[in-house]
Amino acid sequence: MKVYIVKAGQLSHLRKLKMTDGSEYNPIEDANGNLVITQDEIDKSDKQWVLDLEQINYEPKLIQIDI
Amino acid sequence: MFGFGFDFSIGGGASSNIYDTDAKAFIDAVELVTPLSDTQKLAINTLTLSYKSSGVWAKRKAIYPFIGGVAGAHKFNLKDPRDLDAAFRLSFAGGLTHNSTGVTGNGVNGYINTHLIPTIDFTNNSIGFTISNRTNAATSTQDGTFSSSTLDFVWSLRWIDDRIFIDNFNSTTLRVQVTGITDARGITSLSRTGATTSKIFKNGVQVGSTLTTSVNNFSGLNGKIYLFNRTDLATSYSNKNYDFVSFGGGLTDAEQAIEHTIISTFNTALGR
Numbered sequence: 001m002k003v004y005i006v007k008a009g010q011l012s013h014l015r016k017l018k019m020t021d022g023s024e025y026n027p028i029e030d031a032n033g034n035l036v037i038t039q040d041e042i043d044k045s046d047k048q049w050v051l052d053l054e055q056i057n058y059e060p061k062l063i064q065i066d067i
Numbered sequence: 068m069f070g071f072g073f074d075f076s077i078g079g080g081a082s083s084n085i086y087d088t089d090a091k092a093f094i095d096a097v098e099l100v101t102p103l104s105d106t107q108k109l110a111i112n113t114l115t116l117s118y119k120s121s122g123v124w125a126k127r128k129a130i131y132p133f134i135g136g137v138a139g140a141h142k143f144n145l146k147d148p149r150d151l152d153a154a155f156r157l158s159f160a161g162g163l164t165h166n167s168t169g170v171t172g173n174g175v176n177g178y179i180n181t182h183l184i185p186t187i188d189f190t191n192n193s194i195g196f197t198i199s200n201r202t203n204a205a206t207s208t209q210d211g212t213f214s215s216s217t218l219d220f221v222w223s224l225r226w227i228d229d230r231i232f233i234d235n236f237n238s239t240t241l242r243v244q245v246t247g248i249t250d251a252r253g254i255t256s257l258s259r260t261g262a263t264t265s266k267i268f269k270n271g272v273q274v275g276s277t278l279t280t281s282v283n284n285f286s287g288l289n290g291k292i293y294l295f296n297r298t299d300l301a302t303s304y305s306n307k308n309y310d311f312v313s314f315g316g317g318l319t320d321a322e323q324a325i326e327h328t329i330i331s332t333f334n335t336a337l338g339r
Contacts, residue, residue, distance in 0.1 A: 001175070021138035026161030028176045028301050038175050040162025058175065061302060 003036035004053035011035060019044035031059040089145065090115035093132075096148035100139035107134055110336040115145065117329045123322050127315035128188055129155040129181065132333065133169035141165055152182040155314075161304070163295070168201060168339050172295035174208070174306030179294040183314055185212065185220050185236070191285040194235060195258040195318055198294075199311035199330055200224055203252045208305040212290035213297045220288055221297045224307065225251035231267055231274070233257045236285050243267050245275030251307070254327050260317035271327030273320065310339060 006014055006027045014025050014037075021044055027035040036058065037050075045051055086094065090112040097103060103111075114132060118124040130145040138159050147154040161176035170179065185194065198210075204225065211221030211234070222233040225248050232244035235257065243257065243265045256268040265278040290298045294312065295305040311330050318326060 003175070021159070021165070022142075023138055023159035023161070023163065026176045026178065028161075038162035038173055038177075040164065040173050040177065060175075 001039075001058040002055050003030065003038055003058040004042055004050075004055055006035045006037060006053060008035075010049070010053075014050070017047060017050070020046050029061050031061045086112050087115045087119070093143060093145045093148040096143045096150070097135045097140045101135045101137055103135060107337065110134075110333055111145070113336065114329060114333045117332070118326075121322065121325045121329065123318065123326050123329070126318060126322065127313050129183060129312075129314045131157065131312045133310050133312075134337070136165060136167045138163070138165045138170075141170055155182050155188075157181060167337070169199075169308055169310035171202070171308040172305040174206075174304055176304055178296040178304060181292045181294060181314065183292045184290065185288040185292070186286060187289075188314075189316070191283055192262050193260060193316040194220075195256060195260075195316060196314045197254060197256040197312065197323075197326055197330065198224065198309055199254045199334065200251055200307050200309055202307040203250050204307065205229055205249075205251070206305065208295075208303050208307075209297045209300075210292075210294050210305065211297045212288065212292045213299045214288060214290060218284055218288055219297075220292065222257065224255050225249075231255060231269070233265075233267060235259055235265055236288055237282070240280045240282050241265070241278070241284075243275070243278045245269075248274075254311075254330055256318070256323055256326070258317040258319075258323055260319060264317075266320075266323075268320075268323045268327070271324040273323075310334060 025041055027037050030036050094108050133141045142157040144155045150156055158180040162173035163177040164171040205227050207227050209221045209223045213219040213221050216238045219234045220236055229248050230244050230246050231248045232242055234242050253270045259265040262281040263279040266273050296303055
């Protein structure tokens, strides 16, 4: 799966935006510490700087779930 | 008694039908975003009237029929279709897909905030929810709100080891669970109707045993209830497809069966 890196300086700007359907972006941390958003979010973006984010392969960060 | 709204339109069709006032308010809210067909409007009307005539309407705080096929329409609560968090309007985040079968998570970062808070919007001994799920997957994903292993309200419709479990309100003494669940699809419900009565229902019928443990640690559970994830985790996102969700007080066995029929009838009318 492809995801897109949000750099530290871009995060606060992204937090203020909404996607074209009114949803919020939800950048998450991958296994390498990158903050990333997904293809679904790119598909619903109308901001060029978001569309230009660098694409990488997704490596999920594993967190122990308390069950 | 029910209230009715009147919509007199030239041209006939369902627009000349008489709609329940709550159904009409919901339809109006959705149609500000996307038009609904006559079939969809009539299904909403029947859904609303059925909830009311059965008495389940009064026990539900939020009902999300996921009709309209887009996020802007799916966010509305049938019981209070104002576009406000206080009306338990849904807020969507991350990668979610919206279409005629409801909302689907992407399993990476998509989730829904219901704005429902257990300690504010429910009571300790009357709480429940119903989720109609279309995806059969055994995954380590959960919905709900989590503070700690001694204070949480989370659930999994089918855990990786084929369990349904629902923590209300901890993961030890207050976990209701059923093993041997090999199909996550269908309508799953929790109903807590008393200090010693918590049950899981699948397609209107109780599965497993009634949890009779009586421990009151509900107070302090102040996190908002999420769907497709639980509030504390950046992982555990679900890829399931929900076509109907409701939250509210606990339902009796009979009410649970009725709500199952109401939802099934609604989805059948929509061809989904």
